Amino acid sequence: MKLYLAILSLAVIFSACQHNPSTSQNQEASSTVYINDVNAKRFKRAIEEGDGIILDVRTPEEVASKGYIQNASLLDFYDEDFNDKINLLTKNKEIYVYCATGGRSIEVVQLLKSNGFDKIYHLERGLMDWENEGFDLVRDAIAKDDKIEEWNLEEFEAMLVADKPILIDFHTVWCAPCRKMAPLIDQVEEDLKGIAIVKRIDLDRSKEVGKAYNLQGVPVFVIFKDGKEVWRHNGIISQEELKAQISKI
Numbered sequence: 001m002k003l004y005l006a007i008l009s010l011a012v013i014f015s016a017c018q019h020n021p022s023t024s025q026n027q028e029a030s031s032t033v034y035i036n037d038v039n040a041k042r043f044k045r046a047i048e049e050g051d052g053i054i055l056d057v058r059t060p061e062e063v064a065s066k067g068y069i070q071n072a073s074l075l076d077f078y079d080e081d082f083n084d085k086i087n088l089l090t091k092n093k094e095i096y097v098y099c100a101t102g103g104r105s106i107e108v109v110q111l112l113k114s115n116g117f118d119k120i121y122h123l124e125r126g127l128m129d130w131e132n133e134g135f136d137l138v139r140d141a142i143a144k145d146d147k148i149e150e151w152n153l154e155e156f157e158a159m160l161v162a163d164k165p166i167l168i169d170f171h172t173v174w175c176a177p178c179r180k181m182a183p184l185i186d187q188v189e190e191d192l193k194g195i196a197i198v199k200r201i202d203l204d205r206s207k208e209v210g211k212a213y214n215l216q217g218v219p220v221f222v223i224f225k226d227g228k229e230v231w232r233h234n235g236i237i238s239q240e241e242l243k244a245q246i247s248k249i
Contacts, residue, residue, distance in 0.1 A: 035109055035120045035196040040129040040160050046121045052094030057108050067137030073176045077104045088203060090217035091116050098123035145173060145182060153212050160227045162197055165249045170198040170220040177236055178219045184239050225249050
């Protein structure tokens with residue numbers, strides 16, 4: 001009996017000292033980048049189940065010819081300032097990236113990773129696979145935005161000196177959430193006529209302003225009063241919340 005108890009005690013001690021690989025792997029997985037090379041079915045499901053940013057990196061000519069996945073941000077891989085532009089995307093969201101056949105988009109995956117994006121889905125055979133599955137594409141031309149403006153820093157800061165609150169929609173023409181918000185901002189401007197000033201500013205063409213105010217993750221909404229920033233929000237927001245924030249000031 002004594003011998004049995006001694007063996008049992010040694011077994012318990014030995015077991016307690018053993019490394020638990022599953023716990024270690026789970027902890028490691030929770031703190032590392034995940035990049036998923038997936039087919040069109042899995043890519044579509046990730047988009048539907050997630051709340052991220054769809055990124056189309058084909059040329060404007062390709063987009064016009066083939067169409068694009070609904071709600072995609074359209075950013076040409078060959079743009080000289082492509083790397084600057086991807087850093088205007090929100091980094092705490094999943095990114096679903098694709099091109100025509102997967103060649104350019106796999107390079108973009110590495111750029112995203114090196115710039116701090118850590119949740120990436122890559123359509124490994126590109127839009128070719130998406131079309132082969134018979135999934136829908138949007139073929140409508142993107143409407144021109146006549147209200148988006150370009151400002152240098154001196155002009156911008158001079159504009160901030162006003163006797164009314166100023167709501168700025170920092171925006172880019174290629175960003176799908178920005179395009180989605182544009183008509184809502186137009187309505188806010190109409191509703192607040194005489195109460196507040198509303199401007200939409202193109203961060204691609206107003207880089208000096210973006211740098212001075214540390215603007216990341218378009219769209220960004222900022223309210224200024226007496227030349228000073230008093231409120232900021234990144235991402236989609238309702239008209240009601242924007243008007244409520246201005247009413248508080």
